[in-house]
Amino acid sequence: MKKKGNANRRKFLKNTIAFGAAALTAGSASTLAHKTEAGSKGTTKKVKVLTTEGKVIEVEKTVSDCKIDPCTPPLGREARQGIPGRSFVMVVDLARCKNARKCIEGCQRGHNLAPDQEWLKVYLMRDHPEGEPYWFPRQCFHCDDPPCVKVCPVGATFKRQDNIVLVDDNRCIGCKFCIVACPYSVRIFNWKKPPESKVPIEEYSPEVSQPAQIGTVSKCDFCPDRSRVGKLPYCVSSCPMGALFFGDKNEDAVSNGTETIRFSELIKERVGYRYREELGTEPNVYYLPPVERMFDYKRGLESLPEEKQKVYDDIIYNRNSKKNL
Amino acid sequence: MENSGVSISINDFVHNLEKPSKKWYLGVGVLTVIALFGMYALLRQFMEGQIITGMRDNVVWGIYTANFVFFMGLSYAGALISSISQLLRIKWTKPIVRIAELLTVSTLIVGAPFILFCLGRLDRIHYLLLYGRIQSPITWDVIAISTDLVFCIAFLYFTHIRDFAKLRDYPGLNVSNWRKKMYRYLALGYKGTKEQKKYLHQAHDIMAAIIIPTAIIAYSLLSLLFSMSLRPGWHSTIFSPYFVVTAGYSGVALLIVIMWIYRKNRKLETYITNLHFKYMSFALIMLTLIYGYFTFSEYLTDWYNQTETYHQLLHKLYDMNQFGWLSLFHFVFAFVVPIIVIGFPWFRSINMVTIVSLLIVIALWVKRYLIVVPTLETPYIPIQDIRPEYVHYSISWVEWALSISGIAVIVLIFTIASKWAPIIPVSEVADAHNLEKPKLLFKVRNDSTIKSQEDVVV
Amino acid sequence: MLSYKESTFNKLISVAVLIIIATVISIMTADAGTKAKKERVRMKMYYSKNDAGERVISIGLTAGSGRKMHGLKNAPVLLETVFNDSTTLLATVETDSSGLVDLYLAQDYKLPVNEDGVAIIMAAYEGDDTYRSASRKLEIVDLELDFNFEIEDSVKYLKVSAGKIDGEGNKLPVEGLEIDIGIQRLYSVLPIGSVETEKDGTGILEVQDDLPGDAKGMLTFVANIEDHDEFGTVTKTATEKWGIPVSYEVKPLPRQLYTDEAPLWMIALVVVTLAGAWYHFFLSVSKLIKLRKAGQERL
Missing domain, CATH: 3.30.70.20 (Alpha-Beta Plaits)
Incomplete structure (x- = not known):
């Protein structure tokens, strides 16, 4: 469990650091959302650190996205x-x-x-x-x-x-x-x-x-x-x-x-x-359930090419196959 | 009995077994070419994937599965007829049991691979043994069909032993040496002693007794391939007996057709007589009625079931723009016509019965198609696809080629087998009159205080 | 009819000509316009402090608008701090391919602050031939969040206290600060409520009893303020055994129709059926063997 805790923490660091403000409210800061495609294993990433002497140095920082051990899909x-x-x-x-x-x-x-x-x-x-x-x-x-x-x-x-x-x-x-x-x-x-x-x-x-x-x-x-x-x-x-x-x-x-x-x-x-x-x-x-819907279903239909719309004719207009029997 | 078979002799058949005619070679050649074309189609499918078949998502099983069920069904009647006639010592069936057994074995050999043609990865067939899961109906089928096949081949061989012995002992048999050797080897040193006769009869009886349940189970399991799925039209408890009856029905019909062909071509009227057609058509009309009863129960239940998908399925089956014509064809030729032609005396002639039988066989193939395809076209979630081939199944040339080559292989097996041994089981027909009493299956002790002779029950 | 058609045709032609002319003119002017006008650049700057106390200044540069908006890559950004009206250069950093850059402050790096503890950070992008300049200013006060777990009458109270650090390094309670509380989950933080701090800088949240934790029932609480005007983004986590334990053991699946191992009755049924069938087969074959032997004896 220790491992999991660590993983969680690391993930959290990654979240807060890399995402900056974007982590929880995606709206305002979405342009800043930093997607580190770090791969599945814990990878090292170069980060810029401002030292006490006032110099900017590049430091290797282990960034792990790993949330579940093992991170790589098992074979x-x-x-x-x-x-x-x-x-x-x-x-x-x-x-x-x-x-x-x-x-x-x-x-x-x-x-x-x-x-x-x-x-x-x-x-x-x-x-x-x-x-x-x-x-x-x-x-x-x-x-x-x-x-x-x-x-x-x-x-x-x-x-x-x-x-x-x-x-x-x-x-x-x-x-x-x-x-x-x-x-x-x-x-x-x-x-x-x-x-x-x-x-x-x-x-x-x-x-x-x-x-x-x-x-x-x-x-x-x-x-x-x-x-x-x-x-x-x-x-x-x-x-x-x-x-x-x-x-x-x-x-x-x-x-x-x-x-x-x-x-x-x-x-x-x-x-x-x-x-x-x-x-x-x-x-x-x-x-x-589709109650109090945000959109009319027609919006999804109209965005489709015409030949694709025909596929749904049956559903919308005459689902009365029973009547034919 | 009209046909006692007393006068039968191997001499009448030896000529046929000796030098094949040019016509025979031509026939075998043509059939081989058709079969090879089927192999070519299979090879293409193997190389290019099943995209060259008519199957797609939704209808993932097409006529391969229909053929599988159809051919396996044909095999069933043969096994049943020969086993029952062996067990119950029915004399009149003797001349046709070999045809029935050959029908069984040939259709099994051809039918079983059709389920394999469905496989996307033929190169992984051995996984069925390597990783087999006992919960899957496919595993049951693999076990049951291979068992059934071994048993039926064994039974076919058992009934050949005495004829092989006869051929071995036939002086001046004009066949190649290796065939003579094979006859000698396969006759197992049968000399017709009392002891040997007893053993052979026991072997026959045991085999016949075990083939009956094996065939029933094998064919019932076939139906589970469908009824174990939550699909309208499939998920039905009567599917197993329904399939068994359908199988017997189609098998008897085809047997009549084959009897007719042999009678025409080989001048075997002496052995395959009017009587056989009479009895077989009686069996056929009984099966028609039972089949009709099952079909009626099945569809009526589905009709009363108001579940939406069932209604959609029935609608598809009766809509003339969809499966209506096929349904009508099936209904007319699997039910109405047989009842009119065989049920009433006016049309009942050998030729008419044969024609009707052939139509029944075709109608029952159509029935299998109507079991497989419309249900797959009616999933619970409606198909909303613009690709027509994903909505409706159509048979591709590859599937036709393999189906037709399947038929060709069955004919080929018959053609070659009847050159190998007489198509009429000479020894059995000859022995029909002096058969041993059936072997007792088990005894029941008499519990009464009065000690009498042992009661026996057959 | 014919004349009507002709007139409409002529009208159409004249309209088409007009449209073409208008388009050409607009393209030309637009061309000239872009040459003179530089593209507007937007800068965003955030300050955040995470659980480990790592402070990060994140800057993002974007140009264009709407769908054409894109990050400005490899752009130099000047970071300065203002202290007592004098500006000191902090660092010059360059954005990455998506127009973003993060600058970590070393643990012991002290941002110059005034007596109220306010640090002023300025970021500036000078611009070039195609892009206009942009700048941003942040005023940040260091905030510390702390957890306290208390149980009273078997009700769980999570106390979160917020204290800001003034110029002398004293911790002063912050009043009226809204802090979001959540639990760390696999993909995200599950919010369980928020607190507003009282005069003493603490806010109290009653924690539900029915929250599933890990194998030991541990829950990771996350306190978070998001892009606050004064404090930026501050996050703090703490772990407490306040959850319901969830078994993480992999138990073998029961013998079921859907598992790898079949139910025993099914195996038994298959074995018995097959044994029965093949027993008869071999019995029958044994008869044939006897038959053959009988034949050989005779010879």
Whole structure:
């Protein structure tokens, strides 16, 4: 635990020093937000120090982003364990989503996905014919009773103790049974050769999900490699509306980058629910109902190219398939 | 019994086993070419990835899975017919049991790989053994199908032993030496002594007895591939018996077609008689009714279920712009036409029964397609995709090539197997009259105070 | 109809010509304008003091506006301190590629302060051919935050005291200072409330009982004032065992359908079924072996 304490403190130093004023109120000082892409290991950075003699010298300073030991994503068997004591959850505030699709782009960039591969999809939902449509971002739900893991014949996809369900592309045989078993259409398949990745194949870890391999399944991984260095998942940090919250349920805190809220209070106050609870999959993604929305759903629709808008016709105008029977 | 088979002799068949005709070579050649084209398609798929198939996210399983279920289903009827006739000493089936067994083995050999064609990483097949998880229905299938395959091949071999012995002992058999050697080796020194007969019968009976549950389990497990998923149209408790019945239905239908072909081509009317068509079409109409009953139960339940996705699925199935025509085809040819043609005496002729059987086989393939594809096109979260190939599945040339080459391989196996040993199990037909009584399966002690002779139950 | 069309066409042409002329003129004037006019530069300067007492002066230079706003890289910034109306050069630093620079003050470096403890820091960027000059002034008083953990009637009170250091080095209580209190979490600080200091410089926060801590129940409290006019940004942390312990042990997962290890009943079922099936297979094969032996004996 000593280690963790130290890590926390170091992280804190980094926060306060590098971010300056920007750490907690991102608005005013956002231009100063100093992003030290220090990598996952504790790295040394040169800082300018004004000495007592009045000279400016450059001093090597160890800056560690490390929040969880080890900071580098583990390879092989260890990756199946999960981060001890963590219980990752996501909360999606449907009232804030306006289909800006920045989360998708951030995710694709971060995970080096092809432009047509979306781990994260934003659906337009309408609960009943009288209902108002709303945008519905859907990541992997990282279920506690995951139907996809049950059916994997080789254990290539697995449930970890930190709630995360991952895919080991080195083991996946590509039977696609998990895609079939997932009731949320979360998983996608590498039908063709995936884009080149900077990560060498020897360093492949299920936590990073890179490099992707042809003929294997991939899906949202909750970015545990980023959590190790105290960073929020790509989608969360790229959402301009702060609609996505991520955190550790054991810590009872979720954050969207600017706000940090107690998870239990957020769920209680906003009547958080889980999508299709009746399926019994026990998801770890919670939704806050789209009440008192910040935007009309149409804004998200109008920003899309016309041919893409047609996809939603069904949802908006005639979801009356029952009548035809 | 019209066909006692008393007059049967190996002499009638030896000629057929000797020099193959040019036509035979041509047939084998054509079939091999088709099969090789399928291999080429598979190679392309292996090299380029499954992007060259019609499968995409949402519909991740296409006709490979439908074929898998279809071919495995065909195998099931053969196993059941030959095992039951062996166990119950049914005499009339004897001339067709070898066709049934060959059907079983050939469709198993062809059907099983179709699930492998679905794999994105064929190079990692061995992981199924290396990292196998017992919780996955795929692992169950791998175990059950390989067991079933071994048992069925063994059974096929068992029923060949006496014929091999006959061929070994046939004077002046005009075949190559290695074949003679093989016959000698495979006949296991069978000389037809009383002791040997007893052992052979025991082996047959045990094998037949174990094949029946194995085949039922294997085919039930196949259905679990679907029903274990939380999907509309799949997540159904009657799926296992439904699949078993469908399998038996399609298998019997195909058996009738093959009987017809052999009867035409090989002048085997003496052995495959009117009687066989009569009995088989009776079995077929019974299966039609049972199949109809299951289908009705399944869809009616789904219809009464008001869950949105189930309704969407049913809507897809009956919408003429989507799967309506296929559904209609299936309904007409798997249910209505068989009942009219076989159920009523006016059309009931060998040729008509055969045509109907062929249509049933096709309709049941369509049924498998209708099980796999529409459900995958109806996920819980609606598909909102602009790429048409991601919304609707269409079969690519690679999938067609592999499917057709699958059929070619089945025909090829039949063609070669019937050159290897008589297609009519000569010894069994000859023995049909003086069969030993069935081996007792178990005995029950008589608890009554009066000591009588032992009660036996078969 | 035709004439109408023609007239509209002519109108269109004349409008188009006018637009082109206007565009050309505007481009030319704009060109001339930028040559004469330098780009405006904005400077931001912050002072912060972290938990370890490290003091940092952070400066950011940006040019342009709106979406075109960008950091000014490799720009020399002159830092000076004003004491008794005389200006002393502190240092000259250069911004990095994103237009930012942090200057750490060594632990024992003393900023010259007046009797009230105010240090005045000036930052100036001289500008060059394309950029205008910019400057900023900060008046900073050193603030110290301290924690006190007290439990009364099993209610947890977190006392935060704020004291500013005057010219003589005395610590004077600060009244009416709003301090944010939070708990350090994996990604950020979870706010649990804020206090306003009383006359004696302390503010009291009642801490909830149900906050999960680490494995031992330790919580890291963070007191923070943010970009305060007088004190800049000051942060202080302290750890106390006021949380609910969370187990950090990795317990083996139960044998479940979704785990690597299958439920025992399932293994048993498969083993029994397979054993039954293969037993019969080998039984049957053994009969064949007997058959073969019987044949050999005869020979």
